[in-house]
Every structure is written in C-alpha cells, then in structure tokens.
Amino acid sequence: MIKSNFDLPEEEKRNVLTVEIQCVTPPSEAQLAKMRDFFAAEYGTDDVDFVIKKDPSVLGGFRIFVGDENYDWSTQGRVRQLNESIKALAKESDPAQIISLLREDIKNFELHAGHQPVGFVTSVGDGIAIIRGLHEVEYGEIVLFDCGVKGMVQDIRADGTNGVVLFGDDSEISEGSRVVRTKRTAGIPVSMKTLGRIIDPLGKPVDGAGEINAVEYFPIERPAPPIIDRKAVNRPLETGILAIDSMFPIGRGQRELIIGDRQTGKTTIATDTIINQKGKNVICVYVGIGQKATSIAKVVSTLRKHDAMDYTVVVSSPASDSASLQYIAPYAGCAVAEYFMYRGKDVLIIYDDLSKHAVAYRTLSLLLERSPGREAYPGDVFYLHSRLLERSAQLSDNLGSGSITALPIVETQAGDVSAYIPTNIISITDGQLFLESELFFSGQRPAINVGLSVSRVGGAAQTNVMKKSVGSIRLDLAQYREMQAFSQFSGDLDASTARQLKYGAGLMQLLRQPNNSPLSLQRQVITLICAQARIFVDVPVKEIKAVQKELIAHFEQQHSDICHRITVGRTYSEELKNDIIQVARQFMANLK
DSSP: OOOOGGGSOGGGGGGOEEEEEEESSOOOHHHHHHHHHHHHHHHTOSOEEEEEEEOGGGOSEEEEEETTEEEEEEHHHHHHHHHHHHHHHHTOSOHHHHHHHHHHHHHTOOOOOOEEEEEEEEEEETTEEEEESOTTOOTTEEEEETTSOEEEEEEEOTTSEEEEEESSOOTTOOTTOEEEEEEEEOEEEEOGGGTTOEEOTTSOBOSSSOOOOOOEEEESOOOOOOGGGBOOOOSBOOOSOHHHHHHSOOBTTOBOEEEESTTSSHHHHHHHHHHTTTTTTEEEEEEEESOOHHHHHHHHHHHHHTTOGGGEEEEEEOTTSOHHHHHHHHHHHHHHHHHHHTTTOEEEEEEETHHHHHHHHHHHHHHTTOOBOGGGOBTTHHHHHHHHHTTOOBBOGGGTSOEEEEEEEEEOSTTOTTSHHHHHHHHHSSEEEEEOHHHHHTTOSSOBOTTTOEESSGGGGSOHHHHHHHTTHHHHHHHHHHHHHHHTTOSOOOHHHHHHHHHHHHHHHHTOOOTTOOOOHHHHHHHHHHHHTTTTTTSOGGGHHHHHHHHHHHHHHHOHHHHHIIIIIOOOOHHHHHHHHHHHHHHHHHHO
16 A cells, blocks of 8 residues: 555654656556665665656656656656657768668667756746756756756855756746756857858857758857967958057957947947958857847848858847846857867957846846845956956967957946946956047047057057058047147147148048948058158048048059059068159149
C-alpha cells in the first residue's frame, strides 16, 4: 500500500521522501516497489511517499521529480535525446556519411536516465524570475523553464535563491514552475551567412529572408584578448569624414567614443563610416540598442542604398524589446564581430547607443533588488561597459592579425559630458568625438568640437601623406573659435585678425560634408593642402563648397597622376605639395 505523507504524525513528516511521478499510465505495484527500493537506497530513507500526476506530454514511461532533482525515464526524454543526437550528426559535412551514422546511432541508442538538478520558481514578474533549488548554477548560465522560455542567471544570492532575466514571454511561467540548467553560457549562432542579415540578440533573423542555419555557437561573454595576444594599433580605419580622418584619426583596433546630445548627427557619422568601408576588406556590425524600430529600419535602408549591407551585420534590439534582450544586444554584436576577427578579418562595430544599454541594465538591476548608486545606476555599471569595449583589439600576427574597431555612441543631456555614464565610457575608450549642438544648429556637419574631441592613438594610425598634410589645421580652428568669441565684443578688427577670421570661416566650410558622402583619401589630401596654402581665402564663404567640388573634379580629370601618387604611394613630399598648390593656383586664376 502506498503511504501518504498526510497520514504521518507531524514529527515524522521531515523523514518522508516525496517522489512526484508524471506519467500517462500510472505505474503498477511492482514498478512502485522497484522505485521505492531505488529511492530508499539513493536517499537513505525507508519512507517514500509517491504523488502521481497524469501528464500527456510525457508520451510514455515516467518523469520523476525528487526535491530539486529530475529522473527522466520517459518516452519524451528518449525523443529529446535522439533529436539532440540527430542535430549533432547534421553538422557532418559529408552527406554520404550522415545516413550510415544515423542508422548506427539509432541502432545503438540508449536512454541516459541519470538525474539532473531541478529548480522551482518562487516569484516572477517584469521579465524577472526568482528561482530556488539550482545550488550549483553559475552566473551568466542559461537556464530552461518547463514552458520552453530561456533565461540567464544574473543574481546569485546568499539565501539560496537566484535571479534570472527572461528572454521571452513570462505569461506561461508561474510560481512553482520548474527550471533546469543547460550548463551553457549565453551564445549566438553565427557563420559567414550572417553577413547582410538583420538578427535579434539571440541570433534569430528578423528580416524575413529565411533561416540562416548557422552551425557555430559563439559565446556572447568571453574574456578580452590579453596583452600578449595584441599588437600596436598602427593601421588607419578611414571614415571618409575629413574632420575625423585629418584631426582625430581612428586606427584598426581602436575604441573611439561618439558623444553628443540627441539629434546632433552621431548615427550619421557611424553609417558614413560603414559606407566608406566598401571595397576595403572590413566587415561591419551595427548594433541598435533601444532605438525606435523605424530608426533602425532607416539605417538599414541607407546601408542598402549604398550597397553596404553586403559586408554588414545588423543586430537589432529596438525599444519594444524587453530590457533583458537590450542588455545582451551589444555582447551579441561583439560575439559576431569576434567570430570574424579570429578569422583574420578587420571588423568595425557600432554600438548605438550605450546610454540606452545602461538604462536597460539599470532596469534589470533594480528589478533584481540591487542597490542603486550615483544617478540611480548600480555600482557595477562601469564593469558592464569595460568588459565589452576591452574586447576590441588588434590581434597579433600569431592569431591572424584580425581586429575589432569599436565606435560606441553615448547620448548626453544638454552637453553634460561629466555625467556618470559619459565619464565612465570616456575613461574606457581611446578618445572621443564630441558633437556640439550649437555647431549642429548653425549648419556645421559634422558638428565636431575640435576642443573637446581627441584621439589618443593619433598619428600612429594615419598614413604618411595624411599626417603631413594636416599641418596646423586643428590649431587654426581652435584659434578661430577663440577669435570668433572675442570678436563679438569688438567693433573694429585689425586686418590680420579679420583675415584670420575669414580663413577660419573658410576652414569650417571646407570641413562640412553632406550625409552619406564620404571623401576618398585623394580628395581629403588635396583639400587640406589647398586650404593651408590659403587657396580659398578670397572665395566668398557661401561659394567655397562649390569651388572645392570643382577643384577636386579638375584634379581627377586633368591631373590623375597626382591623385595616383596620393592613393598608391601614400607618401608625403614637398614635391607633391608644390604640384598640388601650383595646379590649384592655376585653376583659381582661370576661375576668376
């Protein structure tokens, strides 16, 4: 006769082992006797209380739960294990061998009915589940709920409970729902077929172009390459934006922050840089975090218009996604980038933007009942971004010389770069491009403030011809901004100051670029050398861009030899400088 726990005295209930059996057909008395003997020996007790529940999903056999452990002796377990075996065989590259291996696998199939730990949900809500029972679960491990929803462990507590962020709808999860370990950290399926696709942070395609069927599983969290696996950043990553390539050069493997208020052209700089990588053997990854879905769609449309999607992967986690998906989005994008980097490729990754990523993490942390600190962010928010951006690197020759160049974007409030998140990321990156609202609204595109912007790699990542052509332009612009501020309070200006102001205004015009119109190296060098030679100083400010365009066209059509020396030789010389100035002066004389 089966004992019932309710029939025992209160003091004996602690010694009774409760065994829950899920099945389609209840076990016979003989089966129950065998189970009683097994569990009595396994758990060291003579009192076993069986609770039998009918569950059609078991299909056949028994699924048994003892406390927080699960013994799967069911037909469903057999089917699951066989499916996993078939998936493993599907990775076999030789189709002729798959059938023979499959036959052998089915013939020799054996059910592994070993037990596994099982946890239980104690509370759930707002995309967070608190579980109890998985004592050996690790931080960052993926766990699976009985309804099929996956989650990631983000909080391990002293009282034996764990906080889990959910990667799906929590409506089917309730108090008492079971959860099991997968013994895997979060990862993303990726392959060369991922190029040109739009995926979510879990690697699923969201562009309606069919499955990717990627077979490699890349972890989204992994240690940054150690110093011994890196080498110096010394190759340029040309953005095609004159103001950046000349004054704030970016090298392959560098991390350059793009920072500024809302609607000041931050994303435009990123997309222009992606467009400029066409034909330069650079793979691009754009990660949209917390953006409006229409904004991400606009970026994709721009990239497709300029044939840039062929070498680009878009990881999309719009504002409509849960905070947990927005939280893992940049790590998923970085995993995609690392997949290509460790295959010897140069990769450019855009994080748009990390201020929204920090907000998503703050949301998760507060729901997990972590104490907020400065500006209501948890204390580990610095580690959040440092462990992400440190993965950008220029790998050594022994590892294939691949690289990841990161352009994180951060939004400021009223130009306040001293806020918590901006100062954190400024301290992590190798420089910043500060976009000023005042410049933007005055018509300057890109609206880069030369005083607050910097590249800590600098000329080490510039070509020789670009480095020597820049000259004193950055200093001239800084002096112009100072003179412009003081000239507002002065009625009369001497001739020297007036000419310097005119020259500075001309420089500002030359640095203006329309959206999605990156400049080649030859056009940038010609513009810089002519500007410092005061070629444009007598041209009315409003006509400078038109004259610049005509001058560059004249060089490309009539003096292609000079352009060839710039793009192929990439070496500066006084002879090259003098030839450019001579041709430019002749052009200006004929123009008058």
